[in-house]
Amino acid sequence: MQKTKTTRRGFLRASAGLIGGGWLAANWPGIAAAAEAAASARDAGAEFSHLDPLDAADLEAMAALIIPDDDSPGAREAGVIYFMDTALGSIFAAQAAGLATGLADLNAKVVALDAGAKRFAGLDSARQIELLRREESSPIFGGVRFMTLCGFLAMPSYGGNRNHVGWDLIGFDHRHAWQPPFGYYDAKAAGNGDTDV
Amino acid sequence: MSDSIRFPTREPVDFVIIGSGAAGGVLAKELATSGFDVVVLEQGPYRRPSEFSHDELDVIFNNAYSGGTSGDYPQTYRQKESERAEVTDFPAAYYARMVGGSSVHYSANFWRLRPLDFNERSRLGGIAGTGFADWPLSYEELEPYYTKVDWEIGVSGAPGPFDPPRSKPYPVPPMPLKSSGALLEMGARKLGLHAQPAPVAILSQPHNGRPACIHCGFCMGFGCEANAKSSTLATMIPLAEATGHCEIRPLSTVYKLETDANGRVSDVLYFDERGLSQGQKAKAVILAANGAETPRLLLESESSRFPDGLANSSGKVGKYLMFNSHSSSNAMFEHDLNEYKSIQCTRIVQDFYESDAKRGFYGGGVIDARPFLSATPIFYALNGLPPDTPTWGSEFKRALAEGFTRRLSILGSGTSLARESNSISLDPELKDRHGRAALRVTYEDHPDDLALARFLQDRSVELMEAVGAKKIWRDPVEVQSITAHLLGTCRMGDDPHESVVDRDHRSHDVPNLFICDGSSLVTSGRGQPTMTIQALAFRAADRIRDFSKNNQI
Numbered sequence: 001m002q003k004t005k006t007t008r009r010g011f012l013r014a015s016a017g018l019i020g021g022g023w024l025a026a027n028w029p030g031i032a033a034a035a036e037a038a039a040s041a042r043d044a045g046a047e048f049s050h051l052d053p054l055d056a057a058d059l060e061a062m063a064a065l066i067i068p069d070d071d072s073p074g075a076r077e078a079g080v081i082y083f084m085d086t087a088l089g090s091i092f093a094a095q096a097a098g099l100a101t102g103l104a105d106l107n108a109k110v111v112a113l114d115a116g117a118k119r120f121a122g123l124d125s126a127r128q129i130e131l132l133r134r135e136e137s138s139p140i141f142g143g144v145r146f147m148t149l150c151g152f153l154a155m156p157s158y159g160g161n162r163n164h165v166g167w168d169l170i171g172f173d174h175r176h177a178w179q180p181p182f183g184y185y186d187a188k189a190a191g192n193g194d195t196d197v
Numbered sequence: 198m199s200d201s202i203r204f205p206t207r208e209p210v211d212f213v214i215i216g217s218g219a220a221g222g223v224l225a226k227e228l229a230t231s232g233f234d235v236v237v238l239e240q241g242p243y244r245r246p247s248e249f250s251h252d253e254l255d256v257i258f259n260n261a262y263s264g265g266t267s268g269d270y271p272q273t274y275r276q277k278e279s280e281r282a283e284v285t286d287f288p289a290a291y292y293a294r295m296v297g298g299s300s301v302h303y304s305a306n307f308w309r310l311r312p313l314d315f316n317e318r319s320r321l322g323g324i325a326g327t328g329f330a331d332w333p334l335s336y337e338e339l340e341p342y343y344t345k346v347d348w349e350i351g352v353s354g355a356p357g358p359f360d361p362p363r364s365k366p367y368p369v370p371p372m373p374l375k376s377s378g379a380l381l382e383m384g385a386r387k388l389g390l391h392a393q394p395a396p397v398a399i400l401s402q403p404h405n406g407r408p409a410c411i412h413c414g415f416c417m418g419f420g421c422e423a424n425a426k427s428s429t430l431a432t433m434i435p436l437a438e439a440t441g442h443c444e445i446r447p448l449s450t451v452y453k454l455e456t457d458a459n460g461r462v463s464d465v466l467y468f469d470e471r472g473l474s475q476g477q478k479a480k481a482v483i484l485a486a487n488g489a490e491t492p493r494l495l496l497e498s499e500s501s502r503f504p505d506g507l508a509n510s511s512g513k514v515g516k517y518l519m520f521n522s523h524s525s526s527n528a529m530f531e532h533d534l535n536e537y538k539s540i541q542c543t544r545i546v547q548d549f550y551e552s553d554a555k556r557g558f559y560g561g562g563v564i565d566a567r568p569f570l571s572a573t574p575i576f577y578a579l580n581g582l583p584p585d586t587p588t589w590g591s592e593f594k595r596a597l598a599e600g601f602t603r604r605l606s607i608l609g610s611g612t613s614l615a616r617e618s619n620s621i622s623l624d625p626e627l628k629d630r631h632g633r634a635a636l637r638v639t640y641e642d643h644p645d646d647l648a649l650a651r652f653l654q655d656r657s658v659e660l661m662e663a664v665g666a667k668k669i670w671r672d673p674v675e676v677q678s679i680t681a682h683l684l685g686t687c688r689m690g691d692d693p694h695e696s697v698v699d700r701d702h703r704s705h706d707v708p709n710l711f712i713c714d715g716s717s718l719v720t721s722g723r724g725q726p727t728m729t730i731q732a733l734a735f736r737a738a739d740r741i742r743d744f745s746k747n748n749q750i
Binding site for chain 1: 251252253254258259373374375376378379380382383411412413414530532533534535536537538539574575577578579588589590591593594597598600601602
């Protein structure tokens, strides 16, 4: 097939990396159960249900580079890793094996970079950034980035986006009803009867 | 649902309607209120408005309403007939599987066609290598039914400078202006163009016992929990069921239409929710399963009497698929637009509707401004930022923080030329979970459609430049491999060699088989087909009712 990847709807595959589409697969009816499980795991504050703790440390380190915790909460404070833990046992379960392989490949490169580090999470910050920059177009990066954004911005019931920190960052106020004016330009048009900026 | 009437499968009902969406819902209501017994077979579940949520991960990324991304409903896609079709990451033909069909999850832009859409072939002449044709209907014949859609379905709007004649005003005023609409209006004024309120099938005020929109913002891709979006689930289906003559049978996937010794459809075979094969006998069948599923089912219903598929003596079943031409561009502004609030689209610019030979290609279209894919947070984070934005790190986070409330998309929607090589067919290799051949989409936009898309994109960019956008970026204009518009695949016409159904939606080959949905359209219109699909459905119901009363089926 010829290259026809970008479309009007530009859906996910355009932006989520090579394995982006795959992350959309299977197990969708289990989602409500996943949300419940995530909420209770978070309340308990604790153990991962599906992730190996070492894998979790690598994933959280990557997520924290993708959306850093700086002057505002990032992936770490949002609890993105808890989202991933739940999602990999439910809605993204079909990707768990691919993710494990991707992490193993990545960690093989870690050893080449710093034999003492053993794993991505063990690298110092500069080397983590250096390695991630090299891996920007890899499936593992695409997959972790996709899950990080989902975990940062999905409903908090999935375990991430704690206290709405993701929504707060982008300015999304989740209410069930709004009234006009909605934004600056329609307010101005209504006020002036004139829409010149 | 549980207390609604149940019809026995072994006794023929007056009508089996296949599909409960934009067309099927209208036909069910019209025929049931006329006293006919109707069974509606719908492959998706029966969801209630109270079940609809704002859960983006489930609805958009898990495709809860379209049945999951691929697994159970595999499709293949290719550009050209000479290629082997492949399974793609996202299905080429995108539609909802639920009672109400895609009218539940669409954005509800509701433009009428104009008189020229029906006879453009005669006005402009033929176009070599295409199936460009006139409709067997005129705008004047369809106008009363457009008005019926306005009032019975519920359309908000106000007249615009280019509107075709209408016999009655809109039932409710236009939806309130959004910032995208305000900017489009201002840009149009500066360039000497005309922005008008966008007609939408979403209520600005209470109508027919339904409430007004609460502007929650979860329109495109979502179901409306307020019942303000005028889906057939909210409008037609309850009226049909209230008659006691209509059974909605969800989770019923039709796989074959059986014919009797006289060549009439007698039995509709389907898989029930347990996957067991069932058959519903019918005196007449109305196929309204959408422009992809309808031809698929006809092709699957081949028999010794109908070796090329049912109702396909013309060989046109599945052919002449049209997506509508599309372009999109994006712009960032200094102040907050907050496009995540309220509906998608509040203003449209129709100055480029007519084809103009001076442009050097056939076609015309309409420009609108809206959040598009960035109405919800995750979709925005994945698709909404300029392509030169870093994809991770502090700079990415800063861009993520700034863009959501300040961006919009500007879309050009327009004509597609009918090409015989663009089609829905049965994949020769891939099967679904029931062992049915997977749906295969073959589609390559006509060069004129792509030229139109580029033209409308240029005009879109000028409009955003005129209002001082801080940054503007274009999405590439390329051959489309995904669509929610599935048109033309069982086209209507007077000539049985060139079309599948006649002007009354009766198939040329099978007297008790009617077909009415997006597949009936002869030309694509300028980008928003549902209004026309529903007007056709109201009109078809009138004809079918008359035929039945006069014993002509």
